[in-house]
Amino acid sequence: MGANPETSERDKARLQWRCRRGMLELDLLLEPFVENVYDKLSEEEKQQFHALLDFQDQELLECLMLQKKPEDGRLNGIISKVRSTV
Amino acid sequence: MSSSIPVRRFDTLVIGAGGGGLRAALQLAQAESHVAVVSKVFPTRSHTVAAQGGMNAALANVLPDNWHWHMFDTIKGSDYLADQDAVEYMCRAAPRLVVELEHAGVPFSRLDNGKIYQRPFGGQSQNFGGDQAARTCAAADRTGHAILHSLYQQNIHAKTHFFDEYLALDLIRDESGYILGAVVIEIETGEPLIIEAKATLLATGGAGQIFRTNTNAHINTGDGLGMALRAGIPLQDMEFFQFHPTGIAGKGMLITEGARGEGGYLLNKDGERFMERYAPNAKDLASRDVVSRAIYTEVKEGRGCGPNADHVMLKLEHLGPEVIQKRLPGIRATIQTFLHIDPINEPIPIYPTAHYTMGGIPTNRYGQVVAPLGNTAEETVPGLYAAGECACVSVHGANRLGGNSLLDIVVFGRAAGNHIIEFLEENRYHRPLTGDSVDKAMARLARWDQKGEGESVKQVRDDLKKTMEDYCGVFRTDEVLAEGVDKVIELEQRLENARLRDHSKVFNTARVEALELENLMDVAIATVCSAHARKESRGAHSRIDFPDRDDERWLKHTLFFKEERRLDYKPVRMKPLSVDSFPPKARVY
Structure with missing residues (x-):
């Protein structure tokens, strides 16, 4: 994420738009997280959050509702963080 | 005319990349039409992914069935407001389209004998109102997701041109009423773009976001409906919005009827099982509209729960942990995720939630937009089509049956694609870009x-x-x-x-x-x-x-025009294509 405040604001907007998904459940999990928590994450956690956003909607929902474990076990931490902010 | 705006030209412009838009685009791309799809989000994030239930088709794989019974159920379910020609067309086409989706890779759940499994849903009957039918084909609980992904992959293969993260602003219309495409903006740059097309299809989905509590994704803002209204086209039957009684209060997500089917019941702030007063026999299993109104009344009369007294409670604890874990695992996961409570120990705050837009842009069964703009009630708007939840064809009338919305989008997406191919043969050249749109x-x-x-x-x-x-x-x-x-x-x-x-x-x-x-x-x-x-x-x-x-x-369709907020009406099409009409009867289940 760029140091320029203008750039970082745009990056945030871009990220917020990527959290607009096909399911209400995902909107309600992701949008407040980006709004309130994302900026406080470590760089590594930010990367993990971006990796989550690459998931297809159905798979993402199953992982965030703990009905399925992500293939990459390193994402479990960020999943817990998203869950804890709803 | 603003001359500085860049222009791209296609044969067809499809606005919206859910199941309806992608099914139409596929039909067109496979016919070698040059087709553009505009979507404000990445296409596989369209709301079609949220359709978990399934798709109705009279395959008769589990119980006896035929398309005519499906037609009857759909018309009865619509409270006789559906257009019977469109319903016949849809129900006849359904089995063929399920098979076609299966061949395209949609993994429908199967029976032991290898045939597609079909589950029973409310409102389905054998023999025109007889025993329960089993008509809904499903790919586990991810049918919409499977259909959308299959259609997207096929479109990529067929070289459909995607404008991802572009927002359509308004239709372009010339003085003689032809639709010539749309003005869109690229969200990334904020720059406008004119997409010229000989035919334009609106497939932008529903508008559940007009209500505070709703089940819809945030993207469902009725963009195509607004565009149609601003282009002088009326919206049909907008008063018919399907509400589900048991949404999570303040959030909107659906708690399926299964929770009450298993023995869950509703309570007000006094701990009273209030449905006993509103429906002494059916109680909590009364029909959706009765339960929804009862919840509203309890809250309105001051018997709501919580600090704002703005919801009621759904109690499941008495069912015991085993029943909840085994039969209602999805509901439990939803409640635990969003409310951080466990329905095994605590009741769930509930309020009715808006779910499905039955009304929309008036079309005929070819997907052509029709409106009383000239001498008759159903004159086609040349160059404009609509399909899916944003359209009102009308197969759902005053009330949609479960399993009919995925069917609607593939049947009428395909029909619109086919009709556009014909339209393009007769309209080979782009018309001059005139007018003030x-x-x-x-x-x-x-x-x-x-x-x-x-x-x-x-x-x-x-x-x-x-x-x-x-x-x-x-x-x-x-x-x-x-x-x-x-x-x-x-x-x-x-x-x-x-x-x-x-x-x-x-x-x-x-x-x-x-x-x-x-x-x-x-x-x-x-x-x-x-x-x-x-x-x-x-x-x-x-x-x-x-x-x-x-x-x-009132056996007639409403038409609302933006100009002067004018209302008009047109008759319901009671005459099917080949069979006898189903005359209105009392709707008793």
């Missing part, structure tokens, strides 16, 4: 560049959604709706004075949300005005002051 669209965009003091978009949107919920929800009377009309019109005036603080172009999502709010506002006005005018109860439109269906006066 582009300037109007650009003015609409420029309006949000105004600086200075003004209300925030979010404030107006929140007030609109709350107003629609309170004044045009499940409890409708003349008094409530008349007040609702006034309040929404007041909000429309407030919207004119709303201002953005951020005027940058690059990825300005605040501006996108402002443009979406204009669509929500147009749709909300259409909905509340249509509901106020219809003085009967039919399907999802339930009037306390007119509790009965009135076929003599």
